[in-house]
Amino acid sequence: MGFIWFWLVAIMLVAYVVLDGFDLGVGILHLFLARNEQQRQLMLRSIGPVWDGNEVWLLAGGGTLYFAFPLVYASAFSGFYLALMIVLWLLIMRGISVELRMHINVGVWKSFFDGLFFFSSALLAIFYGAALANVIRGVPLQEDGYFFLPLWTNWRVGSQPGILDWYTVIGGVVALVALAVHGALYLAVKTEADLQQRSRTVARRLWMLLLVLTIVSLPASMIARADTLANYRAYPIAFLVPVVVLLALLGVIQFCRRGDDRKAFACSCVYLTVMLVGAAIGLYPRLLPSTTGTRYDITIDQALSGPHTLRVGLAWWAFGMCLAFTYFVIVYRMFRGKVSLEGGGYGH
Amino acid sequence: MDALLLHRIHFAFTITYHYLFPQLTMGLALLIVVLKTIAIRRKDERYNEAARFWAKIFAINFLIGVVTGIPMEFQFGTNWSQFSRTTGGVIGQPLAMEGVFSFFLESAFLGLFLFGEKRLSPWRHWASAFLVFVGSWISGFFIIVTNAWMQHPVAYRILPNGVYEVTSFWGLLTNPWALQQYAHNMSGAVITAAFVMCSVGAFYVLENRFSEHGKVFLRVGVIAGVIACVTQIFPTGDLHGRFMAKHQPAAVAAMEGLFSSQKGAPIVLIGQPNEERQSIDNPIVVNDVLSFLIYGTTKAEVKGLDQFPRDQWPAPLPLLFYSYHIMAGLGTYFALIMVVAAFLLWRGKLFQTRWVLWPLLLSFPLPYIANTAGWMTAEIGRQPWVVYGLIRTSEGYSKYVSSSNSLFTLLGFMGIYTVLSILFIVLVYRIIDKGPTIGEFPAVPKSVPTTVA
Numbered sequence: 001m002g003f004i005w006f007w008l009v010a011i012m013l014v015a016y017v018v019l020d021g022f023d024l025g026v027g028i029l030h031l032f033l034a035r036n037e038q039q040r041q042l043m044l045r046s047i048g049p050v051w052d053g054n055e056v057w058l059l060a061g062g063g064t065l066y067f068a069f070p071l072v073y074a075s076a077f078s079g080f081y082l083a084l085m086i087v088l089w090l091l092i093m094r095g096i097s098v099e100l101r102m103h104i105n106v107g108v109w110k111s112f113f114d115g116l117f118f119f120s121s122a123l124l125a126i127f128y129g130a131a132l133a134n135v136i137r138g139v140p141l142q143e144d145g146y147f148f149l150p151l152w153t154n155w156r157v158g159s160q161p162g163i164l165d166w167y168t169v170i171g172g173v174v175a176l177v178a179l180a181v182h183g184a185l186y187l188a189v190k191t192e193a194d195l196q197q198r199s200r201t202v203a204r205r206l207w208m209l210l211l212v213l214t215i216v217s218l219p220a221s222m223i224a225r226a227d228t229l230a231n232y233r234a235y236p237i238a239f240l241v242p243v244v245v246l247l248a249l250l251g252v253i254q255f256c257r258r259g260d261d262r263k264a265f266a267c268s269c270v271y272l273t274v275m276l277v278g279a280a281i282g283l284y285p286r287l288l289p290s291t292t293g294t295r296y297d298i299t300i301d302q303a304l305s306g307p308h309t310l311r312v313g314l315a316w317w318a319f320g321m322c323l324a325f326t327y328f329v330i331v332y333r334m335f336r337g338k339v340s341l342e343g344g345g346y347g348h
Numbered sequence: 349m350d351a352l353l354l355h356r357i358h359f360a361f362t363i364t365y366h367y368l369f370p371q372l373t374m375g376l377a378l379l380i381v382v383l384k385t386i387a388i389r390r391k392d393e394r395y396n397e398a399a400r401f402w403a404k405i406f407a408i409n410f411l412i413g414v415v416t417g418i419p420m421e422f423q424f425g426t427n428w429s430q431f432s433r434t435t436g437g438v439i440g441q442p443l444a445m446e447g448v449f450s451f452f453l454e455s456a457f458l459g460l461f462l463f464g465e466k467r468l469s470p471w472r473h474w475a476s477a478f479l480v481f482v483g484s485w486i487s488g489f490f491i492i493v494t495n496a497w498m499q500h501p502v503a504y505r506i507l508p509n510g511v512y513e514v515t516s517f518w519g520l521l522t523n524p525w526a527l528q529q530y531a532h533n534m535s536g537a538v539i540t541a542a543f544v545m546c547s548v549g550a551f552y553v554l555e556n557r558f559s560e561h562g563k564v565f566l567r568v569g570v571i572a573g574v575i576a577c578v579t580q581i582f583p584t585g586d587l588h589g590r591f592m593a594k595h596q597p598a599a600v601a602a603m604e605g606l607f608s609s610q611k612g613a614p615i616v617l618i619g620q621p622n623e624e625r626q627s628i629d630n631p632i633v634v635n636d637v638l639s640f641l642i643y644g645t646t647k648a649e650v651k652g653l654d655q656f657p658r659d660q661w662p663a664p665l666p667l668l669f670y671s672y673h674i675m676a677g678l679g680t681y682f683a684l685i686m687v688v689a690a691f692l693l694w695r696g697k698l699f700q701t702r703w704v705l706w707p708l709l710l711s712f713p714l715p716y717i718a719n720t721a722g723w724m725t726a727e728i729g730r731q732p733w734v735v736y737g738l739i740r741t742s743e744g745y746s747k748y749v750s751s752s753n754s755l756f757t758l759l760g761f762m763g764i765y766t767v768l769s770i771l772f773i774v775l776v777y778r779i780i781d782k783g784p785t786i787g788e789f790p791a792v793p794k795s796v797p798t799t800v801a
Contacts (some may be wrong), residue, residue: 038600052414053455056447063423070436070511077425077432077744084426085757089764095415096771146429148748163485273706305437306505306513313441320448327456 001310002300005068008317010280012061012310017035017128017276018182018269019054022045025183027094027121028111028176030112033187033202038341039115039195046190046338051098053331055091055141060324071145071303072287079139080131083163087127091275093120122176129175131169136279137161137224138289141296157224159291167224174213178275181206182268183251185252188261190339200256203264209252214275221282225289228282241278351751352742355427360727362419363527364720365765369413369767371719374488377481379572393787398564399477400465401784402545407462407478408775410454412768419761421447423691427754428706431734431744437496437513437519438504453483459794463672476689488537489530496526499726500595527728528591535576536722540715542573546689547712548780549707558783560726563699566689566708570698574690585679593642596736598656599729601664603672604638605631606652613638613650621669626653648758662731663686671724673751678718685711719788 012234026047034040066073077084097117140160141149152162155169164172184203188196221228232238251267283289285304290296306309380399387395421443424432432440460468461476468476496727503519504512514520546569552562593600601607605616607626615638619631636646643650653661662668685707694700698705730736734744 049459053452055418056452056455058489059418059421059447060444060452063440063447065441066421066424066432066436067438067444070433070440073425073436073440074429074433074746077422078427078429078749081426081746081749081753082421082757085760088422089760090414091418092764092768096768100771100775104778145433146748148750150592177677289451305440306507306511308515309437309441309513311513312517313444316445317448320452324448324452327452331456331459 001307002304004314005289005304005310006066006280006284006300009061009065009068012064014273015278015284016054016057016061018272019057020051020180021179021272022135022186023051023054023110023119023183024125025179025181025300026127026187027117027203028180029199030119030200033184033195037192037200037270040069040104040278041341042191042195042313042339043187044101045341046187048098049335052095056094056324060320064313065315067309068305069287069300069303070305072298075145075147075290075298076135076139079149079169080134080163081148082151083127083149087131089126090093090124090127091247115273116139125176125179126172128172129178130164130168130172130278132175132276133171133224134163135288136171136221136228137165137167137283138291138297140292141288141290141298142292143296145296145298145302150326154252161291167220168214170217170220174210174217177206177210177213178272181210181252182265182272185261185268187264189265194339196261199348200259204253205257207249207256211249214249218242231281238278238281241274241281244274245278248274277316349751349755351754351793352745352751353572354751354754354758355745355749356741357425358427358754360724361758362416364723366413366416366420367719367723367762369409369416370488371537371540371716372485372544372552373406373413375539375576375748376396376402376409376538376544377477377484379541379545379568380406381474381477381481382572382706385687386479386568388470388474394560394564396567397786398561401561401779403462404779405776407458408772408779410458412772416765416768427749428734428744429746429749431739433661434510434739435512435735436766437511438501439497439722441514441517442490442493442520448489450487450490452484454487456478457483459600463501473604485534488534492530492533493521493526494654495726496523496529499529499730500525501735501738510683525591525595528584528588532580532588532722535579535584536715536719538572538576539580540687540719542569542576542680542686543708543715544712545569546573546708547710550709551780552783553699554702554705554709557668559699561784565700567693570686570689570693573682574686577686580679581683590642593650597651598653598660599668600642601651601653601656602662602668603725604650604671606638606650608654609649611639611649612636612646613652615641617672618673620668623665637750638772660732661730664728668725668731671728674726675718675721678714678721682715682718691801695717739794 026043030040030043034043061075074160093116097113097120101113101117104110133200134149137157139149141147148157149161149163152164153160155162155165157165157167161168181203184199184206187199188203191199248267248271252264252271253259255264255267285300287300292300305313380402381403382394383399386392387399424439424443457476457479461473461480464476464772465473497520500523502523502525503514503516505515507513518578545565549562549565549569553566604613605619605621606613606786607621607628607629612635614633614635616628617632617634619628619633622629639648640646642648685704689698689704689708692701692704732740732742734741
């Protein structure tokens with residue numbers, strides 16, 4: 001049961017990152033990519049009908065973590081208190097900037113929400129990356145299973161780190177660049193002509209940076225946490241993960257150069273998925289490793305809810321996911337193809 | 349400052365602000381279905397125009413409701429981690445279901461409803477509105493189930509490691525407290541929507557702008573309002589009050605300001621509870637009524653606060669007393685004004701009767717206050733417990749999140765919500781000022797330009 005729920009939560013978070021990831025990517029890029037009002041509107045339109053549905057994966061994933069592993073939910077959310085609150089504020093800002101921009105046709109109003117959209121998307125990407133890096137590095141758990149991290153201390157990875165240190169900042173930057181590339185590839189799929197060309201160019205330029213950062217992140221993780229590769233050494237087949245990561249990255253650049261945007265975007269989805277799966281393999285069976293000694297690690301067994309809760313949960317979860325999947329297929333089908341400013345397209 | 353108090357204020361502030369929006373969207377979702385049904389059955393285009401107008405107001409409220417709702421789910425973990433840790437196996441379940449089922453449903457069909465009218469047949473568009481209504485009402489149900497378990501825990505057991513788990517999922521969903529609270533709460537949401545609709549309708553009629561639509565709003569708002577206002581008192585309020593008297597007697601004693609047990613207990617209409625002297629200052633009372641309301645006979649004994657140890661009194665007691673009285677007082681006013689308005693509507697005189705249109709115009713803030721006061725009654729009444737009789741609130745908060753950190757984020761939320769309020773008022777004012785669009789489809793899609801620069 002613990003094994004199943006570990007991976008179910010992981011799948012939901014991966015779905016969130018892959019789906020909302022391109023919304024964030026579009027937000028990160030739109031100030032630089034769009035040359036005029038029309039292009040800006042096209043970019044917003046490309047995510048307009050889907051972003052809020054994508055965000056539901058975060059809620060659904062959070063809720064599932066809550067009832068399947070209450071200890072982790074309680075410990076991590078209170079321990080990362082300040083960062084989490086900032087993430088909540090950024091999610092509010094992102095939501096209103098996407099939706100309210102078009103309500104008043106005044107330049108200053110629109111520019112304000114454009115700026116807010118960029119600011120909130122970029123910081124969200126950085127915070128998500130840093131959050132994952134925090135979990136990989138571990139947190140100073142106490143005997144009672146709780147901890148509290150300040151936003152930063154001395155920026156070093158030690159037994160009493162801050163939420164931001166050199167390692168988690170690397171994690172944040174990796175996420176920022178990875179989601180920017182992801183968003184650019186999504187835009188290349190959804191747009192045409194000038195905007196499409198510019199999206200491809202941005203994706204290609206950022207790709208180099210992403211490659212370097214991805215390669216750097218592996219040794220960085222090993223420095224931040226010596227036993228990162230323990231599971232990999234025990235099950236060498238797991239070394240397929242870095243191989244697939246690199247192949248996916250190569251696929252991104254190859255397909256992008258050839259102008260096969262859908263495949264390039266698919267490769268980017270694979271890249272994000274496998275990066276996260278790689279982290280999950282490194283963690284298993286821990287959910288929240290400790291920097292204060294392995295005896296304080298929170299493992300699946302410790303955090304798992306009671307058996308009846310999980311059985312019931314599995315039943316409705318499977319049903320709910322079928323519904324959610326159907327919904328996604330319908331929405332994305334209605335919204336398939338290129339976006340344009342004229343009517344047509346999903347719901348416009 | 350006291351950490352426990354700050355965590356309570358943190359949750360209270362964010363949830364109170366959040367619930368200003370869902371109470372309107374849940375009620376409005378139903379009224380929009382009503383408008384669309386009448387439009388189809390009577391083939392009256394004014395009702396479609398009215399539905400489109402209210403859909404715009406709905407969309408903005410829905411957005412603010414969504415963005416302020418996300419922090420709620422995470423605050424269980426951030427500010428109430430000890431409580432989440434022990435009870436996550438129970439209440440995490442309905443919260444996750446809210447995300448997985450109803451939220452997906454709403455997000456999916458809201459898009460279709462708001463922007464799909466041109467492409468869908470009238471009945472299919474009606475169906476999309478209906479599914480938005482169903483989604484939002486299911487959503488409300490899961491939240492109520494969560495709260496009801498904290499008020500009246502059922503279908504649980506405690507595992508050896510001190511963690512709670514569900515023993516019967518069906519039992520959790522059919523918690524009698526949840527069913528009563530749900531009925532009372534949803535009729536409260538309809539009251540908010542009805543008063544808001546009446547207020548805009550009265551504005552248009554008094555102003556003699558869009559007065560044909562204003563009359564539609566008034567007609568639908570008054571009829572829905574009178575039904576919901578009566579339902580709010582009887583049976584939902586009555587049932588819920590009696591059930592509460594049985595299961596949370598200390599809360600009821602504090603709500604009513606009954607310090608000592610009495611046969612033929614009086615009801616206090618107004619007054620100020622004095623905790624030191626254990627009496628009500630400046631009271632206006634009616635004898636025997638409380639006994640009658642709870643037990644159906646004027647002679648029955650009602651338990652007063654003297655029956656309960658001091659550390660089980662709800663706190664802050666005066667705030668509970670006032671919340672309950674504000675809720676009940678406003679609820680009575682709502683029923684009166686709506687009955688009068690409904691009578692005049694039936695006689696065909698409502699649209700000319702200015703002394704009723706004016707109160708209808710001005711009353712729209714009151715249901716928000718009443719709904720908020722009702723929730724404060726429920727939540728303060730539950731104190732000092734976070735899960736009634738099982739876990740004290742003082743054992744639930746995040747002990748490693750200091751009061752200073754909690755204050756920091758509380759101020760942050762206050763700032764952001766102030767900005768949200770300003771944006772909200774500006775946008776809703778523009779919609780009301782512009783009025784319903786006559787004879788054409790709406791042209792305010794989301795993230796899409798109305799004009800291309």
